Every structure is written in structure tokens, then in C-alpha cells.
Amino acid sequence: MKLGIIGATGRMGQAVIRSARKFDVRVTAAIVSQYSTRYGEPIYPNPDSAGVRYQRAAEIQAGQVDVLIDFSLPNALSDNVALAQRLGVPIVVCTTGLAATQRHLLYTVAQEIPVLYAANTSVGVTLLRQLVQLAAAVLPNSDIEIIEAHHSAKRDGPSGTAIALGESAATGRGQTLAEVSAGVRGDGIRAAGSIGFAVIRAADIIGEHTVLLAHAGERIELTHRVSSRRVFAQGALQAALWLQQQPAGLYSMADMLQIETQLLQLAQGMKPL
Ligand SMILES: NC(=O)c1ccc[n+]([C@@H]2O[C@H](COP(=O)([O-])OP(=O)(O)OC[C@H]3O[C@@H](n4cnc5c(N)ncnc54)[C@H](OP(=O)(O)O)[C@@H]3O)[C@@H](O)[C@H]2O)c1
Numbered sequence: 183m184k185l186g187i188i189g190a191t192g193r194m195g196q197a198v199i200r201s202a203r204k205f206d207v208r209v210t211a212a213i214v215s216q217y218s219t220r221y222g223e224p225i226y227p228n229p230d231s232a233g234v235r236y237q238r239a240a241e242i243q244a245g246q247v248d249v250l251i252d253f254s255l256p257n258a259l260s261d262n263v264a265l266a267q268r269l270g271v272p273i274v275v276c277t278t279g280l281a282a283t284q285r286h287l288l289y290t291v292a293q294e295i296p297v298l299y300a301a302n303t304s305v306g307v308t309l310l311r312q313l314v315q316l317a318a319a320v321l322p323n324s325d326i327e328i329i330e331a332h333h334s335a336k337r338d339g340p341s342g343t344a345i346a347l348g349e350s351a352a353t354g355r356g357q358t359l360a361e362v363s364a365g366v367r368g369d370g371i372r373a374a375g376s377i378g379f380a381v382i383r384a385a386d387i388i389g390e391h392t393v394l395l396a397h398a399g400e401r402i403e404l405t406h407r408v409s410s411r412r413v414f415a416q417g418a419l420q421a422a423l424w425l426q427q428q429p430a431g432l433y434s435m436a437d438m439l440q441i442e443t444q445l446l447q448l449a450q451g452m453k454p455l
Pocket of ligand 1: 194217255277279302304
């Protein structure tokens with residue numbers, strides 16, 4: 183498979199380029215912003231990608247890539263999906279911090295090409311979302327707090343993963359996150375049953391999320407920690423390989439891993455406590 187990586191000079195772009203070989207994927211396009219200081223340089227010295235240089239989106243030719251992975255910034259989203267449309271190839275969007283209008287753009291574009299959107303491409307977080315949905319369904323009256331920690335250079339907060347976990351918890355209770363979100367405020371009285379967020383930014387933390395479900399006298403904490411960016415890179419590459427075989431549509435990591443429905447069915451069969 184010929185891969186185009188968008189955001190190629192970034193932390194995640196570099197992790198994807200380094201991991202591609204293990205998946206029998208050849209990086210044939212490494213796409214940078216129009217202001218990139220790395221434009222024109224050869225990419226990370228991976229023998230399979232010899233001769234590939236950092237390029238701008240406008241220079242990518244039809245047939246150069248079979249699929250795109252986007253690990254860039256939210257303000258590049260419309261250009262990135264326009265590139266996928268121009269080339270007629272699927273796109274795995276891994277960039278976080280998208281606005282509601284941008285999420286809607288993905289939905290619109292997915293009428294034409296396959297799109298997989300994942301604020302977190304790790305298999306562990308995909309499973310965690312299902313576990314949170316199950317726990318929230320069984321304990322519908324608990325107060326929920328989602329605590330996330332990332333490196334100090336992260337731009338958005340709460341993280342896309344924290345918001346996705348909040349959505350999973352709300353779905354488990356038959357609500358929407360907008361109805362019950364307490365946001366990131368720590369002051370004031372917290373409404374019973376709300377879903378709040380706490381954000382930690384420090385040094386080089388790659389990504390940690392804890393979902394705390396509490397009710398009088400006890401609490402449950404479900405935690406996921408990442409110690410290598412390879413986890414995200416490998417999940418994105420696995421998603422790209424899978425997406426290439428799918429018809430146009432909007433997909434998630436849970437669709438790719440096919441783990442979604444089994445746990446939910448289990449939850450529906452249980453009596454809320
Ligand atoms: N889904 C997941 O599992 C997951 C995991 C980790 C991070 N993320 C998200 O992925 C994104 C990237 O994370 P990161 O840590 O790699 O950030 P980063 O190190 O800041 O890299 C972002 C890169 O995007 C490039 N860029 C900026 N505008 C662009 C444009 N218009 N077109 C193409 N490239 C552009 C920038 O460099 P140039 O100017 O040199 O092009 C930069 O190298 C963030 O939104 C982050 O939250 C997602």
C-alpha cells in the first residue's frame with residue numbers, strides 16, 4: 183500500500199513513517215504545511231521510502247498514494263479532506279480538537295470517499311470506550327470525572343480522547359454529552375450525575391486517561407496509559423489498511439476492530455444498579 187502522511191514532520195507523522203515498514207506499507211508522500219521549514223528535505227531515512235521528500239499538498243499527483251493518514255492540525259482539515267477528494271483515496275483523520283462543523287464536514291465528505299475518524303487510534307482506548315459505556319449503563323446515577331494528562335506542547339484540551347470517553351459514558355446512560363457535561367470547571371457546586379473533565383499538562387507525558395465513576399461510598403476508576411507513540415502510529419496504519427477495502431462512509435476504530443456491539447449487548451441485558 184502506498185501511504186501519504188499529512189503532518190509528516192510532527193511527532194506522530196514521524197512515528198508513522200518509522201512504523202510503516204512493519205505493516206508492509208510504503209510512504210510515498212510526506213505532506214507538510216506551506217510554511218514548513220522541512221519542505222524539500224528527504225524524509226526520515228527509511229530504505230523503503232528512499233527519494234521521498236517533504237512535499238506540499240498541491241504537489242501530490244493522482245496515483246502517488248492509495249490512502250492518506252492525517253496527523254496535523256485542525257485548521258488544516260478542510261485542505262486535507264480536499265486532497266483526499268482530489269486524489270479519490272480514503273483518509274484516516276487522527277487530528278484532534280476538531281470543531282462541530284469540522285466533524286460535520288467529515289460526515290459530508292464520507293458520502294464520497296471512505297473516512298475513518300479517530301481521536302485516539304490505540305486499540306486499548308477503543309476497548310476502554312466500550313468498557314466506559316458499559317459501566318455508565320450499569321451505574322447510570324454515578325458522577326463521572328474524566329482526568330487526562332498530556333505533554334506540555336499539546337494544543338487542545340480536554341483531549342479528543344477525553345471528550346470521546348465522555349461521549350461513551352453519556353451514550354451508556356442514553357444521554358448526550360452536551361446535556362450532562364460539567365466542562366473543566368473545578369469551582370462551584372457540581373450537578374449530580376454530571377460528567378466533568380480535569381486536564382493535566384506536563385513535560386513529556388504521551389497520553390493518560392482515567393474515567394472515574396463515583397457514587398456514595400464507592401468509586402470505580404478505569405485507566406489507560408500510553409508509553410510509546412508507536413501505539414497510535416500502528417493503530418492508524420492498521421486503520422488505513424482496513425479503510426482501503428471499505429466503500430465510502432464514515433467509520434471509527436470500533437468499526438475496524440469490530441468490538442463495539444458485543445459489550446453493549448451485554449450491558450443492555452444487565453439491570454442498572
Ligand atoms: N488519533 C490519535 O491517536 C492521536 C495521537 C496523538 C496525537 N494526535 C493528534 O494528532 C495531531 C498531531 O499531533 P503531534 O503530536 O504529531 O503534533 P505536532 O508534533 O505539533 O505535529 C503537527 C504537524 O502538523 C504539521 N502541519 C501544520 N499545518 C499543516 C498543514 N496545513 N498541512 C500539513 N501539515 C501541517 C506541522 O509541521 P509543518 O509546518 O512542518 O508541516 C507539524 O509538524 C494533534 O491534533 C494531536 O492531538 C492524535
